[in-house]
Amino acid sequence: MSATISVNGALHTVDVDGDTPLLWVLRDVLGMTGTKFGCGAALCGACTVHLDGEPVRSCITPIDSVGVSEIMTIEAIGATEAGAKIQKAWLDVEVPQCGYCQSGQIMSASALIASIPHPTDGDIDDAMSGNICRCGTYVRIREAIKQAAAA
Numbered sequence: 001m002s003a004t005i006s007v008n009g010a011l012h013t014v015d016v017d018g019d020t021p022l023l024w025v026l027r028d029v030l031g032m033t034g035t036k037f038g039c040g041a042a043l044c045g046a047c048t049v050h051l052d053g054e055p056v057r058s059c060i061t062p063i064d065s066v067g068v069s070e071i072m073t074i075e076a077i078g079a080t081e082a083g084a085k086i087q088k089a090w091l092d093v094e095v096p097q098c099g100y101c102q103s104g105q106i107m108s109a110s111a112l113i114a115s116i117p118h119p120t121d122g123d124i125d126d127a128m129s130g131n132i133c134r135c136g137t138y139v140r141i142r143e144a145i146k147q148a149a150a151a
Contacts, residue, residue, distance in 0.1 A: 008076035018064030034074035045131030048104035074103035082114035085148035093144040097135035
């Protein structure tokens, strides 16, 4: 199946089976390796991207469900106001340890700040609950989100 998708503001035509997960289209077909494979079952959040501004797990999102939606990946999130604030705070607070989960964490946090500019602890818990960090940087993640919200 041939599909044209919009990724980070650019159109790409890909020739893949309709049930191919968006994650593999991004990584293997388009060479955008910032989005990570974690569990393959939408449980860890490492593969989080934005679909029309909403965070989705690209490992379970079939390419034929994307349609004309705008996909944004970690490669472009810094061009958004919320993404730039989150990325700066991530660096200021020194959130990453191993870094593997961080692209998914940043994508979820950016969507949160874009939709709720001044989130409560409960808002942060809800937005980030699907993102797992095996290194346990949750305290720094929360601190960075609060710093970005205050910026």
